[in-house]
Amino acid sequence: MRHLEIYRYIQAIVESGSIRKASERFTISPSALNRKLLAFESELGEPLFERLGVGVRLSAAGEMYYRLIIDHLAAIEGANESLSALKGLRIGHCAVAVSPELTQFLGRTTARFRERHPGVSMTFCQTAHDGFSDALLGRSADLALIAQPVFRPGIETVATAISNLVAVTAQDGPPIALGHLAEYDMIFPPEGTGLRELIDVTFRRQNFSQRPAMVCGALLTPQTCPRPSLQFWPAADLPEPARPLARPVVAKLVLARAEGRALPPAAEKLSLWLADALQAL
Structure with a gap:
């Protein structure tokens, strides 16, 4: 060949x-x-x-x-x-395009997957909520795990779930209302990301406006000075509970693949595993 x-x-x-x-x-x-x-x-x-x-x-x-x-x-x-599987070998490779807001969730979920399939290697590539289709259609990714996705033709949904946004802050306490956000240094996702658009739409609907103290696409360790920080994040991506919001804001999570594409066995197994993890949220 x-x-x-x-x-x-x-x-x-x-x-x-x-x-x-x-x-x-x-x-x-x-x-x-x-x-x-x-x-x-x-x-x-x-x-x-x-x-x-x-x-x-x-x-x-x-x-x-x-x-x-x-x-x-x-x-x-x-x-x-498939031939390797018939020979009793558990090998293969999976490439997953993932939203920055779901990398920890993906990491925890695939760690459990690899306990059963230790021979399967993986590549994770962070992607935008409106750019994952290119990775799937161009075959650089087998699957995509995306928050607030924007779809293009040729992409099919494998599984969906919803996850409430929570407030990640160093201060414990009751649910946080928008009226109390002025007490915090707000950490916003970058403009153009699915999570940022969700936050902006929510603020506009509630006639609330606040400029961010910081902009970052990753989850940061909460700070306490010069003021306590606050960062919105999907609850599904956090290993421990954070403070809920007084008025819930829901993010849509989607596992997707290229329409009609036959996945390699390892990616097909991972697809089923991730779908079960989303449905368990």
Whole structure:
């Protein structure tokens, strides 16, 4: 199956957008990789890439052939994993695109999964609530676990759940009302994220306005000075309870995959595992 080599080269070029960057993944020079690509394009009779001033991009013909190439690679990978499973080996790899607000939940859930399937390796890649579709459709991710997702055509939902936002702060106490938020240094998610949009919409509906003291896409350790900090976060992503909000704000959590795509066995098992974890929330 020597043709698989050039298929993997092409996949790396598409993912990196550069022949030079793709060559760094393999023990091959950029010039040698370019010669292999040119020879393959000559065999096809069509250029797969448009050479740009910086990097490359798929041509119209390349878009068509690339879909066949990644389908072929996925089929071979699935067959290899199925054969390994038949031989009693528990191996495989899963790539998951995840919202920053759900990385801890994903980490805890997959840790339990790997206790049963220790041979399965994983890659987690943080992604935007409106950008995960690219990872699924481009095959750089098998699954996506997203808060407040914005869907594109070609994506199907595997499982959904809801999670109340809670207030992460160093101070214990009763549920927090919007009227008391002025007492805190607010930590907001970055603009354009699903969680930030949810918070902004909630504040507008309740005619409340407060500028953040900090903006961060990760969960920070609560501070106490110069004032106590407060950060909204999905309860599902916290290992311990935090202070609830006086008026609940609900985030939608979704596990998604590319529509019609046959997942490798390891990713299929992980999909079922994550779906059960979401439904248990």
